Amino acid sequence: DQRGGENFTNPETPGYVGFANLPNQVHRKSVKKGFEFTLMVVGKKILINSILKDQVSCLLEKIERTVQIEASTVEIEERGVKLRLTVVDTPGYGDAINCRDCFKTIISYIDEQFERYLHDESGLNRRHIIDNRVHCCFYFISPFGHGLKPLDVEFMKAIHNKVNIVPVIAKADTLSLKERERLKKRILDEIEEHGIKIYHLPDAESDEDEDFKEQTRLLKASIPFCVVGSNQLIEAKGKKVRGRLYPWGVVEVENPEHNDFLKLRTMLITHMQDLQEVTQDLHYENFRSERLKRGGRFVVAAKDRLRRMQEMIARMQAQMQMQMQSGEGDSSGHHV
Amino acid sequence: MFKGPVESKNEAAMSELVPEPRQKPVVPMKPMGINANLLGYIGIDTIIEQMRKKTMKTGFDFNIMVVGQSGLGKSTLVNTLFKSQVSRKSSGWNREEKIPKTVEIKAIGHVIEEGGVKMKLTVIDTPGFGDQINNENCWEPIEKYINEQYEKFLKEEVNIARKKRIPDTRVHCCLYFISPTGHSLRPLDLEFMKHLSKVVNIIPVIAKADTMTLEEKIEFKQRVRKELEVNGIEFYPQKEFDEDLEDKTENDKIRQESMPFAVVGSDKEYQVNGKRVLGRKTPWGIIEVENLTHCEFALLRDFVIRTHLQDLKEVTHNIHYETYRAKRLNDNGGLPPMTAETEENHESNL
Numbered sequence: 001d002q003r004g005g006e007n008f009t010n011p012e013t014p015g016y017v018g019f020a021n022l023p024n025q026v027h028r029k030s031v032k033k034g035f036e037f038t039l040m041v042v043g044k045k046i047l048i049n050s051i052l053k054d055q056v057s058c059l060l061e062k063i064e065r066t067v068q069i070e071a072s073t074v075e076i077e078e079r080g081v082k083l084r085l086t087v088v089d090t091p092g093y094g095d096a097i098n099c100r101d102c103f104k105t106i107i108s109y110i111d112e113q114f115e116r117y118l119h120d121e122s123g124l125n126r127r128h129i130i131d132n133r134v135h136c137c138f139y140f141i142s143p144f145g146h147g148l149k150p151l152d153v154e155f156m157k158a159i160h161n162k163v164n165i166v167p168v169i170a171k172a173d174t175l176s177l178k179e180r181e182r183l184k185k186r187i188l189d190e191i192e193e194h195g196i197k198i199y200h201l202p203d204a205e206s207d208e209d210e211d212f213k214e215q216t217r218l219l220k221a222s223i224p225f226c227v228v229g230s231n232q233l234i235e236a237k238g239k240k241v242r243g244r245l246y247p248w249g250v251v252e253v254e255n256p257e258h259n260d261f262l263k264l265r266t267m268l269i270t271h272m273q274d275l276q277e278v279t280q281d282l283h284y285e286n287f288r289s290e291r292l293k294r295g296g297r298f299v300v301a302a303k304d305r306l307r308r309m310q311e312m313i314a315r316m317q318a319q320m321q322m323q324m325q326s327g328e329g330d331s332s333g334h335h336v
Numbered sequence: 337m338f339k340g341p342v343e344s345k346n347e348a349a350m351s352e353l354v355p356e357p358r359q360k361p362v363v364p365m366k367p368m369g370i371n372a373n374l375l376g377y378i379g380i381d382t383i384i385e386q387m388r389k390k391t392m393k394t395g396f397d398f399n400i401m402v403v404g405q406s407g408l409g410k411s412t413l414v415n416t417l418f419k420s421q422v423s424r425k426s427s428g429w430n431r432e433e434k435i436p437k438t439v440e441i442k443a444i445g446h447v448i449e450e451g452g453v454k455m456k457l458t459v460i461d462t463p464g465f466g467d468q469i470n471n472e473n474c475w476e477p478i479e480k481y482i483n484e485q486y487e488k489f490l491k492e493e494v495n496i497a498r499k500k501r502i503p504d505t506r507v508h509c510c511l512y513f514i515s516p517t518g519h520s521l522r523p524l525d526l527e528f529m530k531h532l533s534k535v536v537n538i539i540p541v542i543a544k545a546d547t548m549t550l551e552e553k554i555e556f557k558q559r560v561r562k563e564l565e566v567n568g569i570e571f572y573p574q575k576e577f578d579e580d581l582e583d584k585t586e587n588d589k590i591r592q593e594s595m596p597f598a599v600v601g602s603d604k605e606y607q608v609n610g611k612r613v614l615g616r617k618t619p620w621g622i623i624e625v626e627n628l629t630h631c632e633f634a635l636l637r638d639f640v641i642r643t644h645l646q647d648l649k650e651v652t653h654n655i656h657y658e659t660y661r662a663k664r665l666n667d668n669g670g671l672p673p674m675t676a677e678t679e680e681n682h683e684s685n686l
Contacts (some may be wrong), residue, residue, distance in 0.1 A: 015419050016419075016450070017417070017418055017419050017448075017450055017637075017641060018450075018637065018638065018641045018642040019398075019448075019450055019453060019455050019641050019642075019645060020450040020451025020452070020453045021641075021642045021643075021645075022391065022396065022453055022455075022645055022646060023388045023389075023391045023392050023453060024388075025643065025644075025645060025646035025647070026387065026388060026391045026646050027384055027387070027388045029646060029647075029650070030384050030387050030388075031384055032579065032580070035380075035383050035384070076380060078379050078380045078381055079379060079380075079381045080381070081379075081380055081381040081383065081384055083380050083383070124662045124665055124666070125662070126658060126661075127654065127658070205393075265378070266378050269378050269379075269380065269382060269383065270378060270382060270386070272383045272386070273383055273386035273387055273390065274386070281500050285497075285498060288496075288498075289496045289497055292496045293496060
């Protein structure tokens with residue numbers, strides 16, 4: 001076997017065809033292609049560096065900056081796998097006296113990405129469609145107060161059919177463990193009460209190993225995640241950790257006993273593919289079918305130009321016909 | 337009859353057979369341990385693992401078409417490729433079955449499983465191709481069939497309520513069987529491949545290669561390659577679709593040295609040197625199908641199934657299907673073709 005590496009035919013299991021190798025072929029192509037993911041953060045400035053450790057090699061351009069939306073893209077590579085992560089930030093959400101408008105902007109943003117994708121998908125040249133659709137939304141809930149605020153409920157209900165919502169409780173360090181448990185339960189009850197659809201982690205399949213099943217159970221039991229964010233490196237117990245320094249101690253971001261940050265991170269990464277799929281198969285398809293039912297123009301932009309070209313061609317052909325009919329003409333037979 | 341699902345017996349042996357043209361990243365698929373380490377560092381590369389697991393669970397479709405004159409061993413070859421009776425051999429024409437007057441298209445589907453991966457394999461046979469006295473335009477029914485599958489897929493894609501997984505009946509690979517005359521390609525071969533290489537992935541194979549000696553084989557292959565080049569026939573893997581340098585190097589070697597594969601097919605087993613092998617028994621020796629010194633069947637199999645299966649599907653989807661789609665949209669003035677559903681909505685929106 002000439003291929004550098006393994007020898008296929010030895011040992012040959014009789015009856016082995018080899019298409020079981022397909023997942024490896026898919027793997028190889030996926031690694032080459034890389035992965036795109038868009039994460040929206042509402043209600044709190046997320047610290048991306050915390051989620052992605054020190055791999056953020058370069059922060060690419062800030063794509064858009066409207067009054068309330070800031071999108072920036074980062075390319076991360078790890079062990080040959082490329083991830084293009086876009087974080088959509090919503091500064092100022094909830095700060096205004098009248099917050100009606102802030103969530104309109106956010107909803108328009110989400111819809112715009114769907115619209116753009118629909119347009120690209122319906123276009124003539126589909127080779128390089130960029131997927132900027134929002135795959136996941138971290139919605140930050142304030143730890144002060146006794147659960148969801150009216151704004152929280154309104155907003156989540158307005159977007160739960162458009163994006164996967166992951167509710168997160170911010171500033172976990174202002175709550176004791178007991179207070180956290182109480183708040184989590186309260187929030188879950190209110191979510192159910194108001195019929196808000198949040199993202200559900202799929203159960204681990206029966207053929208997964210015990211570790212993975214346990215991990216999934218742990219994650220599911222901790223929702224909504226209660227996190228602390230920090231960009232500061234503090235000296236604690238002889239090493240540098242990300243955390244917040246208080247007179248009474250250091251809150252470590254990555255200490256699972258201090259807050260759920262690691263769980264949030266794990267959930268995001270182990271479910272990236274699923275989040276994308278639900279966005280594509282559920283939220284996007286809903287948008288698309290609604291959009292198509294409404295009709296209107298989303299056809300290829302070149303359509304009008306095309307029609308004009310076709311009319312021109314028809315006219316030219318008619319002219320040629322006439323010429324050929326009137327005289328013998330030198331029908332050089334050039335077909336336009 | 338169909339042999340039934342192939343069981344993956346030896347997992348360890350299976351993983352050895354995985355080709356590694358590039359070092360696969362070591363993937364920490366799961367966290368290191370329970371409790372404190374349960375949420376240990378999870379790398380981004382696990383995303384790719386997730387996709388891989390998904391592929392395994394969903395299974396996949398593969399549609400392979402065989403074209404060539406009758407008697408060139410097409411069915412046997414396909415059965416040998418998939419180690420199952422996926423294609424019914426025509427053991428000569430009996431009195432009831434006549435040679436079809438036009439080319440027929442016969443698609444037969446099977447579900448086979450291996451190593452936890454399920455494949456819905458469809459073999460599309462084209463009896464009657466090249467068998468008439470006048471074979472003019474006999475490729476037309478084949479081209480029509482291929483385009484019909486593209487059309488079917490397109491209609492599904494533009495539906496308002498789309499299926500989550502559109503059933504894929506498009507032809508991913510067309511094996512074209514060249515008769516081992518030893519001289520050159522016939523005009524029919526050239527005509528067929530010229531027309532069809534624009535709409536489907538064509539892999540030319542030299543059938544019944546056991547009728548040629550090694551020297552004759554080498555010469556014939558060179559001549560065929562030259563003729564294909566001179567006639568501008570781009571067979572799979574097409575040069576213009578090489579994605580990067582790595583692909584190009586690998587594919588150049590295949591295009592310029594290995595193809596067209598000179599193959600022999602068989603579904604009979606014989607005992608050779610204590611092993612059971614697939615082969616053809618002749619008075620002068622046993623031709624071992626999977627022996628690379630005897631014929632190139634193993635190369636064809638590895639190429640189509642073990643390394644380029646996914647690529648065949650991707651080129652079909654991203655290139656051939658898109659070309660068809662663009663043309664259809666253009667012809668329709670930039671609009672997608674109407675299905676019954678979209679037509680209704682169009683009416684109600686006017």
